[in-house]
Amino acid sequence: MHLYFFGMLSLSFLHKVPLIRSPLLPQPSSTSRLSPSLLCFHKPSFRLPSIRSMASEGAEDHRLKRIASTIRVIPDFPKPGILFQDITTLLLEPEAFRDTIDMLVERYRDKGISVVAAFRLDALIMYYADMGKIKAAVINMTSNLSVEARGFIFGPPIALAIGAKFVPLRKPKKLPGEVISEEYSLEYGTDKMEMHVGAVQAGERALVVDDLIATGGTLAAAMRLLERVGAEVVECACVIELPELKGRDKLDGRPLFVLVKAA
Ligand SMILES: O=P(O)(O)OC[C@H]1O[C@H](OP(=O)(O)OP(=O)(O)O)[C@H](O)[C@@H]1O
Numbered sequence: 001m002h003l004y005f006f007g008m009l010s011l012s013f014l015h016k017v018p019l020i021r022s023p024l025l026p027q028p029s030s031t032s033r034l035s036p037s038l039l040c041f042h043k044p045s046f047r048l049p050s051i052r053s054m055a056s057e058g059a060e061d062h063r064l065k066r067i068a069s070t071i072r073v074i075p076d077f078p079k080p081g082i083l084f085q086d087i088t089t090l091l092l093e094p095e096a097f098r099d100t101i102d103m104l105v106e107r108y109r110d111k112g113i114s115v116v117a118a119f120r121l122d123a124l125i126m127y128y129a130d131m132g133k134i135k136a137a138v139i140n141m142t143s144n145l146s147v148e149a150r151g152f153i154f155g156p157p158i159a160l161a162i163g164a165k166f167v168p169l170r171k172p173k174k175l176p177g178e179v180i181s182e183e184y185s186l187e188y189g190t191d192k193m194e195m196h197v198g199a200v201q202a203g204e205r206a207l208v209v210d211d212l213i214a215t216g217g218t219l220a221a222a223m224r225l226l227e228r229v230g231a232e233v234v235e236c237a238c239v240i241e242l243p244e245l246k247g248r249d250k251l252d253g254r255p256l257f258v259l260v261k262a263a
């Protein structure tokens, strides 16, 4: 899972100069400049932050500018026509990565959430498990492509910080116990995710975390899995939203919180 931002430019222009904005910040009068360190990262790559506010949130947060400015956009990956929102460059910036986790923890602590569901990244899960900090299960959502799942990067630290368990949803035939599964479609393909039966109990309050919402198929499938076992999905949280793909429509009105939007 990952995301994409912004929407003020035409697609043809986006191929040259993609913009990033945050729904939590005021709309800028002009487009801000990319960080030079990112411009030289890997051609072709583009990141021109353009921040706007989300009326429901109201608060301006300088951290959002830093987060948005670290996300790299790569055209035509993994297929022609896809503007790939690359959060690996965010992970290279410890302050931006910390800001991302902090902002989501601030939103979800004290909300009675007992389950955080996100997407695979086995090494990180093993790391946390070795630390003895996982109290229960982990939700790990997975999808196709050979790119590692990005939601798992953000879910575990949030779960640990708010005192919730983390439950992995995985590709078929990866989980050893009894599973339930859901098929879903992506911007560039289809996939299936599985969750261990018993990882989440009926009545638990769950947060679904992913790096990005595009068509919404992944988050919708995750919510279906959780709701099938009787959990309440309190909210879905993403770092990036690609609003033009109307992923929110697939969530049937269930709440979605995003830090930045791409277009
Ligand atoms: O809203 P959707 O259209 O469902 O797309 C969003 C998902 O796509 C990306 O994952 P991807 O399938 O590329 O796999 P990855 O997480 O393994 O990189 C992204 O990380 C989201 O999970």
Ligand SMILES: Nc1ncnc2[nH]cnc12
Pocket: 001, 002, 003, 004, 082, 083, 084, 085, 086, 186, 187, 188, 212, 214, 215, 242
């Ligand atoms: N455009 C995009 N960039 C990064 N991850 C994605 N997942 C689905 N669409 C994506």
